[in-house]
Amino acid sequence: xxxxxxxxxxxxxxxxxxxEDGEAHFVREVAECAQVPPAYLTKVFKKLxxxxxxxxxxxxxxxxxxxxxxxxxxxxxxxxxxxxxxxNRGCLLGQEFCSDERxxxxxxxxxxxxxxxxxxxxxxTLASCIEFERKRGTLGSCKCAPTGKASPPPS
Amino acid sequence: xxxxxxxxxxxxxxxxxxxEDGEAHFVREVAECAQVPPAYLTKVFKKLxxxxxxxxxxxxxxxxxxxxxxxxxxxxxxxxxxxxxxxNRGCLLGQEFCSDERxxxxxxxxxxxxxxxxxxxxxxTLASCIEFERKRGTLGSCKCAPTGKASPPPS
DNA sequence: TTATTAATTGACACTAATATCTATTTATAA
DNA sequence: TTATAAATAGATATTAGTGTCAATTAATAA
Numbered sequence: 001x002x003x004x005x006x007x008x009x010x011x012x013x014x015x016x017x018x019x020e021d022g023e024a025h026f027v028r029e030v031a032e033c034a035q036v037p038p039a040y041l042t043k044v045f046k047k048l049x050x051x052x053x054x055x056x057x058x059x060x061x062x063x064x065x066x067x068x069x070x071x072x073x074x075x076x077x078x079x080x081x082x083x084x085x086x087x088n089r090g091c092l093l094g095q096e097f098c099s100d101e102r103x104x105x106x107x108x109x110x111x112x113x114x115x116x117x118x119x120x121x122x123x124x125t126l127a128s129c130i131e132f133e134r135k136r137g138t139l140g141s142c143k144c145a146p147t148g149k150a151s152p153p154p155s
Numbered sequence: 156x157x158x159x160x161x162x163x164x165x166x167x168x169x170x171x172x173x174x175e176d177g178e179a180h181f182v183r184e185v186a187e188c189a190q191v192p193p194a195y196l197t198k199v200f201k202k203l204x205x206x207x208x209x210x211x212x213x214x215x216x217x218x219x220x221x222x223x224x225x226x227x228x229x230x231x232x233x234x235x236x237x238x239x240x241x242x243n244r245g246c247l248l249g250q251e252f253c254s255d256e257r258x259x260x261x262x263x264x265x266x267x268x269x270x271x272x273x274x275x276x277x278x279x280t281l282a283s284c285i286e287f288e289r290k291r292g293t294l295g296s297c298k299c300a301p302t303g304k305a306s307p308p309p310s
Numbered sequence: 311t312t313a314t315t316a317a318t319t320g321a322c323a324c325t326a327a328t329a330t331c332t333a334t335t336t337a338t339a340a
Numbered sequence: 341t342t343a344t345a346a347a348t349a350g351a352t353a354t355t356a357g358t359g360t361c362a363a364t365t366a367a368t369a370a
Contacts, residue, residue: 001159007327008248026345037328056347058345059336062338062346093164098287124261132253181315181317214365216368
């Protein structure tokens with residue numbers, strides 16, 4: 001009721017896994033590594049691909065990978081890709097006709113706050129999230145880890 | 156996706172109408188004045204009554220009124236009544252195991268921000284909302300206005 | 311006591327976010 | 341070319357918030 005969508009949380013966890021080696025990985029592997037619903041993650045990844053944050057390739061030896069370095073992917077970009085550009089628009093109290101000209105009691109406060117939140121998300125990159133995810137302890141032990149890149153099945 | 160519930164907005168508008176004269180009014184009158192769905196407003200009012208913010212009386216010449224003066228009703232109390240005490244709990248990025256010990260990149264920032272939001276809502280009272288609602292121009296012309304108290308039908 | 315009134319209660323739609331499943335499309339190995 | 345693999349697309353299920361409706365309960369005038 002107050003915060004970002006579940007999809008954003010899934011995206012952050014999953015992309016932290018992808019950050020490990022910069023290689024392409026299968027959605028099901030990433031989902032297992034990040035412990036998020038695999039089928040739902042395909043929908044989340046689609047939005048990130050459309051936003052140009054991830055790239056994907058179909059078919060044999062396909063997969064999904066980061067479009068650029070983790071330090072160049074901001075949380076704001078991820079949030080906008082998943083929740084839309086208007087994710088933090090609107091009056092805190094939900095008043096339809098709240099504006100600069102006719103301001104609700106929280107208007108000025110909220111204008112500053114939501115801008116601060118957006119700026120914070122703009123300056124935190126995916127790189128910062130890796131350390132957090134590492135503390136989960138699973139990052140190095142799943143197929144997304146450098147030692148287990150998305151290799152085609154043995155021929 | 157990012158903000159308070161619709162119910163909070165309805166509550167603020169409706170209680171601003173009730174603030175006009177401090178008298179009891181019928182839900183349907185308040186709903187018309189505030190231009191919110193009447194049937195849904197009964198649900199919202201029920202939560203406010205349970206929280207002790209409104210009082211209600213059934214039957215002939217019944218109605219709903221503020222339990223205390225507008226200046227003594229904070230937005231925080233309204234929000235907690237409608238969205239629950241945990242309305243701003245949890246990690247901004249939705250990470251289940253985010254904590255002081257294992258902090259996500261937004262943890263400290265968000266801890267400060269959400270506290271600031273709660274404090275802001277704690278110090279804004281319903282009295283502050285009346286002026287905003289007055290600018291809508293409808294407050295003085297509906298049955299919630301002082302001249303049109305919830306009078307029993309003419310006998 | 312009886313009728314009327316309005317809040318209360320519970321059951322039922324509608325919508326968006328979340329979540330799953332199947333079919334299709336695309337890319338590659340063989 | 342054929343078979344296979346994996347993303348993509350589309351249909352459907354689930355849940356919570358939103359919203360409506362009808363039956364019930366409580367209060368008061370008569």
